[in-house]
Amino acid sequence: MKSLPKVATGPDQEALHAMWSGTISFSLVAIPVQLVKAVEPGRVSFRMLHKKDYSPLARKMFCPQDETMVPPDEIVRGYEIGPEKYILITDEELESVTPERSRTIEISEFIDLKEVDPIFFEHPYYLVPMKGGEKAYRLLAEVIRQTGKAGLAKFVFSEREYLVAVKSTGEALTLITMHYNSDVATADEFSSGRGEADAHELGRMKKSVKKMMAQFSPEKYADRRREKIVELLGRKVKTSALVEAPAAGEVDSEGPTDLVATLQEIMQKMKQER
């Protein structure tokens, strides 16, 4: 369910862009929902430019035989069965593989969220209610919040089928994709010994841990590299000239702007939208 590498820069206006819509159901209750992002990788995104004229570059699909760019409507999906031999699979055929799961997230059972080994968690998304589903959505979110439960479902998205856990975050429903058990390596071989820990060692360790107990406050830890990139950009704004891409359509300039303020604004916006 990973999105394509992003080439665009700056704040992401598509945070609430729906990547899927369908129904989430449990027993006889069905709720129309959309799937949106819950995380936004924090990397500062740069734009690739053409060295000679600073024109932005775009990722395009290129046919090495015809030596031409290929528009999206001429691109097909192929499964390789031999050297340069492919079986073509259309979107409709793909969706026909497991049609019952491609528009419905059917919760088959509920579990206690705290029973789940965190090794299974992969990628979170938010579910948002669509028209008419707001009340049932709120009811499901509230009940699983109060009871500490999560719903388990199978869900087909794009080319893959996911096992997902649906839990509550505040007033929202969060869908977290999970790894399949068969994809998780057994850990037995890494066990530090079947034997009991040495009582003295264990006592000492517990004492050290107790002294360092705190609340979980992840906001204390910032990505230092990202901060340094922002610092670097701030320095460069003051010391070096900006380059300008030759505009395909001429854009009027509004005279000199406060570039440092603009940078701060962009960074602030990036933070807020996360």
Added chain:
Amino acid sequence: MAGRALWKGFIQFADENIPVKLHVAVREERIQFHLLHKRDNVRLRQLMVCALDKKPVPAEEQIKGFELEEGRYIIIDPAELEHLDPAESRQIEVHEFVQSELIDPVYFERGYYLEPDSSATACTALSGALTEMNVSGICTWTMRKRTYLGALQARDGVLRLNALRYADEVIPSASLELKKYPISEKELGIAAELINKLTGPFEPEKYSDEHQKKLQSTIDRKARGERIAIIRPKRQKPTEPDKLLQALEASLKKVA
């Protein structure tokens, strides 16, 4: 066989300095497709194309810019970015311990297993302490030129290092601006009863990727020249708000 370790380091906190080897915990293999040109089934390549020339641009003519305003960039030299890479380190530095259930699952990004390097005594004691106290060590470590935030945990006598997302990478649920809808105590009560009835133990071994097998069979059938029937996915009819209580009661009857 444990296989080769991905990385080696030391768990550090208080006076502890525990050598460990890091191993990948999850491996996924899925059917891969390639993108082809419809006309001749030639496999396509992704290229960077200049917006102005409309021509592919070789790597040596590509530079990195940060777009400050539309069409205006600060050019960044790759050497400048390299300069910002974190210093190499072998430390998994534990800053504090927290109750494990305080970490929201949305933070978990990727898990690794830690194998004791040289002596197992300290690992056994640490994993015993973490398990008994049900706590996680919040730590940072640098690997492959990136600094990670992590939660050091233990399960079944094995230490794990879970990479966590940074806090500002998680979009707050408040930004969804969900409206509050009034729900009656009765609706809440019945829904809770229903969900309790539908609750079982978490048994991940019950679930496997059935889709992959079916997809493989679709591909095989197509390879033999069979036609694939197109089945349109049906959308389930949403429960109407004024029929919600009725649906809950009927559900409860069904599971009883």
